[in-house]
């Protein structure tokens with residue numbers, strides 16, 4: 001029995017454009033190890049091929065609606081080639097971008113980021129893990145990288161019954177890679193940095209905010225200085241703040257790499273810092289808030305909203321007349337409407353007139369598919385203080 005049979009609810013998920021079928025909707029489990037499996041509906045009609053993860057809550061991830069497809073080397077070559085083709089416009093602006101955004105590129109649970117001559121991958125399901133060789137072969141022939149590193153140290157892998165590890169899959173990958181994005185240079189740390197070594201998902205927003213920045217600027221949650229470096233090209237002075245000393249050390253190195261001398265670095269808790277500046281009566285002309293995900297689960301949303309509102313309200317109070325606030329959230333569980341509602345409440349409490357200059361989202365290398373909400377998580381807004 002190498003077929004998975006799903007109930008009507010499971011079949012409907014694929015019809016509505018979502019690739020996941022949960023364990024509870026699989027009425028007959030295939031008697032096979034993780035890998036690709038043909039899926040039938042309850043009446044025995046073939047629905048297509050899926051990745052099968054025996055231990056996961058997400059049992060099936062749709063690969064191909066064609067029951068006659070063979071999920072072989074040629075299949076992966078074609079799927080990955082079409083993902084790569086979507087990124088071509090970015091190559092003029094940067095040497096670091098996401099090559100494969102999982103479900104967003106029709107490659108469920110697969111992440112691949114391109115850093116200059118190297119690739120960093122993440123295999124996030126047991127079904128996908130079975131195709132490691134085909135995927136690395138496809139990447140090697142299509143990209144010809146000097147090395148491929150698997151950052152398979154993500155907690156999600158435990159839910160799939162997979163080991164958490166960072167392993168080299170091909171060639172060699174350096175500890176540090178210089179990234180350029182829209183004329184700014186910084187160092188990514190593929191082996192040890194957050195995600196696959198850097199936050200590529202905010203690239204376009206960093207560039208965008210960099211073009212409008214001015215005056216005295218503040219980059220809260222700066223990490224290795226990503227927004228600060230862009231701000232510093234237009235602003236007179238930038239304060240780059242983070243609670244992590246090592247991240248700030250790298251931010252300082254990055255500033256030097258760009259010959260930027262107008263950035264100062266502050267190791268502090270952003271909540272405390274904003275409160276203190278408010279007490280002091282300090283103002284800023286440009287502020288960036290790009291915090292980590294405050295809501296890691298659905299249950300955490302109410303508490304997270306209080307946190308988001310707190311920092312946004314305080315940042316609004318610190319803005320000089322005409323000042324700009326770029327604010328973002330990367331919590332998947334905080335929807336766009338909730339994010340905007342939170343900003344509206346913060347603006348109301350600030351007692352000031354604040355307009356929306358732009359609403360921003362994800363760049364083209366992180367495609368957000370309308371029928372797959374999980375492919376989208378970043379929302380941002382550029383706000384202007386009207387008073």
Ligand code: SAH
Pocket residue numbers: 198199202220221222223224226227241242243244247268269270271290291292
């Ligand atoms: N803006 C960055 C990404 C920020 S990631 C970019 O575009 O690359 C979030 C950062 O927030 C991390 O560097 C983390 O160290 C920092 N951080 C987390 N909690 C914090 C807090 N309470 N105060 C200040 N920084 C914090």
